[in-house]
Amino acid sequence: MRIAPAVVWGLVSRGGAFWGGPEANRVNSGYGPRATRFLDTGFRQYDGTGPPKPGPRGLKGYCADNMIDFLFAPLEYNFMVRALVGSVLVGVMCPLLGAYVVTRNLAFIGDALAHAVLPGMVLGFMMGINPALAAVPTGVSVAMLVRVLGRRAGLSSDTVIGILFASMFALGLMMMSLSTTITVDVEDLLLGQILAISSTGIYISLAITGLVILGLFVFHHLLLFTSFDPVGSQVIGMRTHVVDYVLLVLLALVIVIGIQAAGVVLVMAMLVIPAATAYLLAGRFVNIMLTAAALGTAASVTGLYLSFHFNLPAGPAMTLVATGVFLLVATFRRRVFA
Amino acid sequence: MNSVTDSHDASMSLQDVTVELDGYMALNNVTFDVDAGTLMGVVGPNGAGKSTLFNAIAGLLPVRQGSVTLRRVDLHRGELAYVPQRDSVNWRFPVNVMDVVMMGRCCRLGWFRRPGRKDRELVKACLCRVGLWDQRTASMTELSGGQRQRVFVARALAQEASVLLLDEAFSGVDVGAREGLVEVLQALRDEGRIVLLATHDLNNLSRRFDQVLCLNRHVCACGVPSQVLTPAVMEELYGFQLALDGEE
Numbered sequence: 001m002r003i004a005p006a007v008v009w010g011l012v013s014r015g016g017a018f019w020g021g022p023e024a025n026r027v028n029s030g031y032g033p034r035a036t037r038f039l040d041t042g043f044r045q046y047d048g049t050g051p052p053k054p055g056p057r058g059l060k061g062y063c064a065d066n067m068i069d070f071l072f073a074p075l076e077y078n079f080m081v082r083a084l085v086g087s088v089l090v091g092v093m094c095p096l097l098g099a100y101v102v103t104r105n106l107a108f109i110g111d112a113l114a115h116a117v118l119p120g121m122v123l124g125f126m127m128g129i130n131p132a133l134a135a136v137p138t139g140v141s142v143a144m145l146v147r148v149l150g151r152r153a154g155l156s157s158d159t160v161i162g163i164l165f166a167s168m169f170a171l172g173l174m175m176m177s178l179s180t181t182i183t184v185d186v187e188d189l190l191l192g193q194i195l196a197i198s199s200t201g202i203y204i205s206l207a208i209t210g211l212v213i214l215g216l217f218v219f220h221h222l223l224l225f226t227s228f229d230p231v232g233s234q235v236i237g238m239r240t241h242v243v244d245y246v247l248l249v250l251l252a253l254v255i256v257i258g259i260q261a262a263g264v265v266l267v268m269a270m271l272v273i274p275a276a277t278a279y280l281l282a283g284r285f286v287n288i289m290l291t292a293a294a295l296g297t298a299a300s301v302t303g304l305y306l307s308f309h310f311n312l313p314a315g316p317a318m319t320l321v322a323t324g325v326f327l328l329v330a331t332f333r334r335r336v337f338a
Numbered sequence: 339m340n341s342v343t344d345s346h347d348a349s350m351s352l353q354d355v356t357v358e359l360d361g362y363m364a365l366n367n368v369t370f371d372v373d374a375g376t377l378m379g380v381v382g383p384n385g386a387g388k389s390t391l392f393n394a395i396a397g398l399l400p401v402r403q404g405s406v407t408l409r410r411v412d413l414h415r416g417e418l419a420y421v422p423q424r425d426s427v428n429w430r431f432p433v434n435v436m437d438v439v440m441m442g443r444c445c446r447l448g449w450f451r452r453p454g455r456k457d458r459e460l461v462k463a464c465l466c467r468v469g470l471w472d473q474r475t476a477s478m479t480e481l482s483g484g485q486r487q488r489v490f491v492a493r494a495l496a497q498e499a500s501v502l503l504l505d506e507a508f509s510g511v512d513v514g515a516r517e518g519l520v521e522v523l524q525a526l527r528d529e530g531r532i533v534l535l536a537t538h539d540l541n542n543l544s545r546r547f548d549q550v551l552c553l554n555r556h557v558c559a560c561g562v563p564s565q566v567l568t569p570a571v572m573e574e575l576y577g578f579q580l581a582l583d584g585e586e
Contacts, residue, residue, distance in 0.1 A: 103432065221452065224437060236497060285433055
């Protein structure tokens with residue numbers, strides 16, 4: 001899936017440094033995108049500061065030796081600590097907004113927003129700033145455009161979303177292709193690369209998390225009303241379209257957090273699957289949000305560990321763990337919360 | 339104690355209201371007045387423009403010609419409440435009874451305030467008023483049609499509405515629940531509120547209204563039921579003679 005030869009920075013040549021931390025560059029330039037590739041050659045070669053340890057020899061042997069090591073040994077490395085923090089943020093935030101996505105039928109727009117931030121990310125690479133930071137204004141702009149175009153052009157939301165989704169993604173790919181200064185591994189872009197998240201990426205995610213949680217808390221009662229009874233809320237004089245904008249902006253912000261871990265394609269999974277699972281388990285909307293956040297965190301952290309120990313790509317691992325839980329719950333469906 | 343039982347003195351006047359929908363005249367020169375403390379039934383066949391009328395009153399549809407005047411009704415303070423048709427509500431959205439009634443406080447809370455103790459007390463009073471306090475934690479999807487309508491009426495009370503518009507409120511509601519709901523609406527009427535209720539059920543309800551508006555894209559008749567519900571009006575409304583219960 002390589003679009004152009006790796007030339008500059010050693011940045012994305014193996015995908016590991018995609019999100020741009022200095023350590024990630026140093027680490028990944030020699031060993032590849034996943035931590036287990038580094039582990040094949042021993043921890044110390046990778047980190048240079050940790051105690052000498054043998055590389056893992058599969059789950060069975062490793063668990064038999066020491067389960068604690070299985071859980072905590074990876075945390076001796078800064079990149080894994082960052083990845084864990086990133087995973088928790090993704091696991092909490094995507095499902096929190098995902099509860100709205102599932103109950104308001106916003107899956108298509110969520111997917112579109114994830115694809116539409118691509119030009120912003122590519123621009124970030126070209127300008128030498130963190131792509132997550134560059135993706136924020138793009139996501140927010142596209143979120144606003146969906147509503148504005150829908151209202152002004154008199155087209156259905158689905159149609160506008162379809163137009164923006166495809167055109168923005170195409171624009172991003174075109175920018176990547178035409179740029180002579182950067183090379184981007186499309187696989188990392190599509191599937192995410194949480195193991196290479198930089199400190200800057202974490203700070204951006206933390207800032208976005210604070211902002212989104214504040215927004216969800218403050219506007220909770222308005223979001224509930226417009227979600228449940230859009231006509232009734234309009235009648236009492238609420239500016240429902242403004243509330244919709246707020247929700248879409250919050251969604252765009254959360255997607256920026258999510259694509260660092262799960263990529264453009266799989267961020268949808270973290271938005272939808274834990275929330276859909278929680279929808280089967282809980283009754284009240286707030287409980288669905290909290291259950292979804294717990295399930296999402298469990299799935300993303302489990303996926304991260306599986307990725308680390310078994311040389312798996314992190315985004316798909318998180319997605320499949322979440323899907324497994326969903327299938328279990330859907331099969332043995334029983335509501336456990338009010 | 340609170341505004342759940344306060345008196346209201348709103349009034350409503352529609353003058354030559356014409357609404358066009360997708361190129362056809364959904365309402366044509368509709369004129370009528372409603373005083374405070376009136377329970378009015380809006381009757382007519384499917385496609386007669388009952389929902390369009392409510393949407394026009396609520397400001398959801400533009401009026402092409404004429405005027406809708408609501409006196410002593412502050413729309414921005416939620417003094418007009420709309421109980422929607424069943425299919426305009428997102429029933430997949432999981433909320434319980436308390437959540438829905440609390441929604442009525444949104445217009446008073448504004449964008450940044452969150453519900454406080456007084457709001458919760460008011461919501462409790464509204465739910466007690468419609469007899470659903472015991473069901474406060476039940477999911478909306480678990481309720482019967484009649485109970486759902488009572489929850490929406492409680493929400494209208496919570497928003498301290500002077501005018502209530504109920505669109506097909508008795509659709510899918512059994513006889514017992516319907517009687518209970520009518521009693522609640524009559525009590526609201528007695529406090530001076532205006533209650534407009536669109537319905538198909540002429541036989542059972544027409545005599546319970548203070549006034550009846552017979553609508554078939556235009557006003558066929560408007561007034562007290564005994565004077566309005568005549569065979570001639572029924573024929574104009576439905577295209578055939580309709581015998582109502584209790585008629586000689």
